[in-house]
Amino acid sequence: MAAGDFEARMTGYLNGAAACLALSIGRETGLLKVFTEPHEPMTIPQIASRTNLKERYIQELLGCLVTSNIIEVDETSVKYFVPDEIRSTLDSTLNSIELFDYGLARKEDLKSCLAIDGPNGFASQTKPGYGELLKKFRCMNIDNLIEEEFFKHTPDIKTKLETGIDFVEFGCGLGPVIIELASRYPNSRFIASDYSPEAIAYVTKAIEEKGLKNIKAQKSDLYQLPDEWVGKFDVVYIRDTLHDLGQPLKGATEMVKVLKEGGDMIIIEIVLKGDNHRENKEDISAPLLFILSASVCVPESLCQEGGIGLGCTSGLKSLKNIIYQSGIPAANIETHKLNEKKQNASLSCKFVCRK
Numbered sequence: 001m002a003a004g005d006f007e008a009r010m011t012g013y014l015n016g017a018a019a020c021l022a023l024s025i026g027r028e029t030g031l032l033k034v035f036t037e038p039h040e041p042m043t044i045p046q047i048a049s050r051t052n053l054k055e056r057y058i059q060e061l062l063g064c065l066v067t068s069n070i071i072e073v074d075e076t077s078v079k080y081f082v083p084d085e086i087r088s089t090l091d092s093t094l095n096s097i098e099l100f101d102y103g104l105a106r107k108e109d110l111k112s113c114l115a116i117d118g119p120n121g122f123a124s125q126t127k128p129g130y131g132e133l134l135k136k137f138r139c140m141n142i143d144n145l146i147e148e149e150f151f152k153h154t155p156d157i158k159t160k161l162e163t164g165i166d167f168v169e170f171g172c173g174l175g176p177v178i179i180e181l182a183s184r185y186p187n188s189r190f191i192a193s194d195y196s197p198e199a200i201a202y203v204t205k206a207i208e209e210k211g212l213k214n215i216k217a218q219k220s221d222l223y224q225l226p227d228e229w230v231g232k233f234d235v236v237y238i239r240d241t242l243h244d245l246g247q248p249l250k251g252a253t254e255m256v257k258v259l260k261e262g263g264d265m266i267i268i269e270i271v272l273k274g275d276n277h278r279e280n281k282e283d284i285s286a287p288l289l290f291i292l293s294a295s296v297c298v299p300e301s302l303c304q305e306g307g308i309g310l311g312c313t314s315g316l317k318s319l320k321n322i323i324y325q326s327g328i329p330a331a332n333i334e335t336h337k338l339n340e341k342k343q344n345a346s347l348s349c350k351f352v353c354r355k
């Protein structure tokens, strides 16, 4: 590559980072809210009065966003707008900006873990805002999540939940999915499990506040599950957590132990397109996922005993390698892609493992 081309590319990245900063500030201050709602083109004084922000600063931030081709300005350079057809995409990008912000907030932690004499890692739920961020993403379209993750490929689970079964979620975090399931299926019994005391305290309070009697939060490390759970559960669910475990294979085999004969273990995992860095050059979401993996997933795994630091970027091959060794017969394991919308982008995979 010519040096001039490389310089242009690097300038593009710096400008992209500047645009992300402007988007982040615009999201947090409400400046961009006026552009995500239906609107006529607006002057800066009009935007200032609608947002209660200062005109001069709005002018510079819009300068960044217009020259980045995110916000449009009319031919006289006076009125600003976002065309109707891209408004919802701007809105969803502002959600992704929260992930960028979270990566930025972990900068010092990541620097200390990287240092040769620094800590191996840290438990993700001990960091402020992490559980809430995940909860927000899970709740955004919870109906679609429940349909895709439970009923789309295993419709019998819906009937079983209606009739009454034992269901456990491992690594439940703040529990948005399992709490929703418990309130929808009162005949079934749910256990929300996580090794983080912070997460379990939060879920316990949420269950009490909702007055739910069919769900219990229980702190448990996946490697030390209670003996009375062996063969107990009709459904074992684990979402975006297998890759966080220090010993994912041990975790997977423990989950199979607590699964009833004929029961389903449902594993949801982010999967990048490739199995190595070179292949992942084709994946348009790879850079952000590598930063999040370094800031959350790898530290979570490496701070656990025997931690291998799989990360959320490990790819389908290594995930399958673990799942196929977990004790479920290979013929009983199905892999499904979820919400496959964008070409050349990572996606979520669902592994359905019937014991």
Ligand SMILES: C[S@@+](CC[C@H](N)C(=O)[O-])C[C@H]1O[C@@H](n2cnc3c(N)ncnc32)[C@H](O)[C@@H]1O
Pocket (backbone or CB within 6 Å): 124, 125, 134, 135, 138, 170, 171, 172, 173, 174, 193, 194, 195, 196, 199, 220, 221, 222, 223, 238, 239, 240, 241, 244, 245, 246, 300, 304
């Ligand atoms: C990425 S979060 C996923 C939370 C939730 N499942 C979701 O999708 O929003 C991973 C969760 O796994 C938990 N976790 C990590 N290692 C664990 C272990 N060894 N045993 C039990 N829970 C663990 C963490 O505390 C964290 O809440």
